[in-house]
Amino acid sequence: MPLTIYGILASRALRPLWAATELGLPFEHVQTDYRQGYTRTPEFLALNPNGRVPVVVDHRPDSEGGDVVIWESMACALYIARYHGTVAGKADGTTITPATPREDAEALRWSFWTMTEVEKDALTVLMHRFSMPEPQRKPELADQAERRLHVPLRVLEAHLAQQQARGEAHIAADRFTVADLCVASVLLWVRATRTLMDQFPLTSAWLKGCLARDAYQALKKKSA
Amino acid sequence: MPLTIYGILASRALRPLWAATELGLPFEHVQTDYRQGYTRTPEFLALNPNGRVPVVVDHRPDSEGGDVVIWESMACALYIARYHGTVAGKADGTTITPATPREDAEALRWSFWTMTEVEKDALTVLMHRFSMPEPQRKPELADQAERRLHVPLRVLEAHLAQQQARGEAHIAADRFTVADLCVASVLLWVRATRTLMDQFPLTSAWLKGCLARDAYQALKKKSA
Numbered sequence: 001m002p003l004t005i006y007g008i009l010a011s012r013a014l015r016p017l018w019a020a021t022e023l024g025l026p027f028e029h030v031q032t033d034y035r036q037g038y039t040r041t042p043e044f045l046a047l048n049p050n051g052r053v054p055v056v057v058d059h060r061p062d063s064e065g066g067d068v069v070i071w072e073s074m075a076c077a078l079y080i081a082r083y084h085g086t087v088a089g090k091a092d093g094t095t096i097t098p099a100t101p102r103e104d105a106e107a108l109r110w111s112f113w114t115m116t117e118v119e120k121d122a123l124t125v126l127m128h129r130f131s132m133p134e135p136q137r138k139p140e141l142a143d144q145a146e147r148r149l150h151v152p153l154r155v156l157e158a159h160l161a162q163q164q165a166r167g168e169a170h171i172a173a174d175r176f177t178v179a180d181l182c183v184a185s186v187l188l189w190v191r192a193t194r195t196l197m198d199q200f201p202l203t204s205a206w207l208k209g210c211l212a213r214d215a216y217q218a219l220k221k222k223s224a
Numbered sequence: 225m226p227l228t229i230y231g232i233l234a235s236r237a238l239r240p241l242w243a244a245t246e247l248g249l250p251f252e253h254v255q256t257d258y259r260q261g262y263t264r265t266p267e268f269l270a271l272n273p274n275g276r277v278p279v280v281v282d283h284r285p286d287s288e289g290g291d292v293v294i295w296e297s298m299a300c301a302l303y304i305a306r307y308h309g310t311v312a313g314k315a316d317g318t319t320i321t322p323a324t325p326r327e328d329a330e331a332l333r334w335s336f337w338t339m340t341e342v343e344k345d346a347l348t349v350l351m352h353r354f355s356m357p358e359p360q361r362k363p364e365l366a367d368q369a370e371r372r373l374h375v376p377l378r379v380l381e382a383h384l385a386q387q388q389a390r391g392e393a394h395i396a397a398d399r400f401t402v403a404d405l406c407v408a409s410v411l412l413w414v415r416a417t418r419t420l421m422d423q424f425p426l427t428s429a430w431l432k433g434c435l436a437r438d439a440y441q442a443l444k445k446k447s448a
Contacts (some may be wrong), residue, residue, distance in 0.1 A: 049379045050341065060325060070329045079332055101284060101307050105294045108303055112296035115339055117274065131280050155273045220326035 002084065003027040005076075006044070007034070007053030009223040010197070012073035016056050019178060021079040021215040022096045047071075056080065061120045074111040074182055081107070081178035096178045099199030103179070111182040117152040118188050120146035125196075126189040146196050153200045156183070160202040176213065183208035226308065227251040229300075230268070231258070231277030233447040236297035239282050239409045243304040243402060245439040246320045255428035271295075281309065298335040298406055305331070320402045327403070330396030333423045341376040343410050345369035349420075350413040370420050380407070384426040394430070400437065403408040408434035 003020055005027050007013025011034060020027045032053050039051045048055045048071040056076040058068040068077045085097025098104035124145035128137045129196045163170065172179035187207050192194055199205045210216065231237025231253050235258060244251045256262045256277050263275045271287060272279045274293040278318050280300040282292040294300045309321025322328035352366035387394065397402035414420055421428045434440065 032303045049382055050337070050376070052403055058325065058329070065324065065326050068329045070333050074334045075329070075332035075336045079325075079329055082328070100289065101282065101303075104306070105282070105292045105299070105303055108299035109296045112299045112336070112339065113274070115235050115336065116296065121436065150273070158273055210287045 002059055003026045003080070004030060004046065004057040004058075004059070006030045006032040006055040008032065009219055011053050012053035012185075014219070015073040015182065016054050016076035016080055017184060017219055018181050018216060019077040019096065020084070021219055022181070022182050023080065023084055024211075026079070027085050035211060058083065070126060073185075077109060077178055077182055077185075085178075090102060094175065096150070096176060098172060098179070103172045104175060107177060107179040110171055110179045113152070113155075114164075114183050115185050117155075118149065118183075121149050122186050122189040125149070125193055129193065146190075146193060147188065150197060150199065153196070153203055157200045157203050160206055164202070169209075176210065180206075180210050198217060225250050225252045226283055227304070228254060228281040230254045230256040230271065230279040230281075232256065235277050237411075238443070239297040240300035240304055242409060242440060243301040243320065243406050244279035244308070245443055246400075246405070246437070247304065247308055249304070249308050256403050278411055280304065285425075297409075298339060301402055301406055301409075302331060302335060309402075318399065320400060320405060322396060322401060324402070327396045327401060331401060334395055336404045337376070337379075338407050338410050341371065341379075342407075345373050347415045349373070349417055353417065359402070363409040370417060373414065373420060373424070374415050374423065377420070377427060381424045381427050384430055385437055389427070393433075400434065406433050411428065430447075 001153050003025060004012060005020065006015050007017075008031050009017060017029070032044060032055075034053055038044060039048075039053055040114055044055075044122045045051055047057070048068055050071065052071065054071065054076050056079065058069045058070065058079070060066060060068055069077050081097045085202050122145075125142045128139060128142035128145075145178075159171065168174040170176055170180050171183060184207055187203070188211060191204075191211070225234060227249060229237060229240050229244065231241075232255050233241060241253070252395045256275055256279075263272075263277055263304060268279075269275055271281070271293055276295065276301050278297050279294065280294045281302065282294065282303070284290060284292055294303050302364065305321045306330060309319050318368060346369075348369035349366045350365060352361045352369075374378070392398040394400050394404050402431065408431055415428075415431055415435070421431075
């Protein structure tokens with residue numbers, strides 16, 4: 001197994017799990033469930049002292065220095081695409097790995113953008129509309145977060161329109177790449193919020209396409 | 225000029241400016257001052273619809289698709305190191321570009337970590353202790369943010385101790401890389417907060433070393 005991935009699918013571990021599955025990589029999946037305190041054991045903290053999932057361990061040969069430990073979910077996805085995808089510049093059109101400086105720039109900028117402009121508010125909507133026990137939900141927090149999300153979603157919608165104008169159906173290219181994976185893995189938290197998503201038809205259609213992919217569907221099925 | 229960098233030094237534009245200066249790259253510096261509304265002009269929004277600095281434009285030859293536009297400060301710094309540094313695997317020991325998968329993993333995970341675990345609280349300390357006009361400051365916000373920062377700084381301090389144990393003085397390697405640049409460019413906001421930094425002697429010494437570098441000093445001097 002070239003990789004070990006820690007974290008359940010219903011967590012940010014989706015991001016490296018999805019990347020590895022897209023690439024057809026064999027990996028060991030350790031179902032570290034943060035809800036049961038498993039991210040606070042001494043063993044886990046030795047891997048990630050921040051006490052968060054995911055963690056990816058890339059088992060490289062000793063000649064290359066041995067195991068590489070990656071955390072931060074976006075870093076994990078980008079790393080897997082880079083070191084376990086197709087060599088940059090030699091993409092055959094089906095890999096998620098950025099194949100040109102421009103594709104790589106898109107992957108980098110949109111993955112950071114997702115963390116700085118989208119993730120917190122998307123999580124608030126998810127928690128206070130769907131995930132938390134009903135008595136603990138605060139609908140006004142979800143409403144405020146939803147309103148703020150219009151700002152980044154306008155940016156993404158305009159980008160997808162530009163991409164279509166140049167004949168490309170995805171964020172970084174005319175194929176699904178790790179850039180799409182990084183953004184979709186967060187926006188899926190608000191996909192059921194029709195009052196938001198219906199304002200952004202290109203984004204909605206693009207997201208639907210990402211989530212219909214075999215790799216994502218296979219992961220969902222395995223964890224069901 | 226291979227690059228154009230938008231944004232004043234006293235902004236997140238420090239990150240790509242520092243990266244380009246470390247690499248000795250010529251670049252055009254457009255002093256887009258966010259404080260004067262210059263990030264809200266139609267021209268600027270065409271470059272970055274998020275209306276934020278920095279923006280980096282990499283002027284690549286038409287044969288490679290022409291200009292590549294990058295935003296999100298950490299993405300900008302990582303991109304410059306990757307595409308304008310030394311070819312990975314052939315580092316001569318003085319480049320800031322990650323030279324191995326492990327060094328690249330460090331650069332990716334610590335740059336995301338800085339954004340998700342450190343930046344917001346560090347900015348709160350900076351604003352409410354130093355930057356805002358005194359009547360607008362709320363010292364209790366700075367105090368709370370400072371207390372929260374102990375958590376990530378404990379993680380960084382332990383990592384630097386591990387690095388020293390393996391004979392490496394920096395975050396990703398035995399030399400200054402873009403990983404150090406990304407983290408230091410945020411921690412410098414709290415370097416004067418002795419009640420915090422004195423708890424973390426390895427981090428303090430490492431940060432001092434980063435900020436003493438010729439490239440950083442040259443940038444400070446130019447903008448003074």
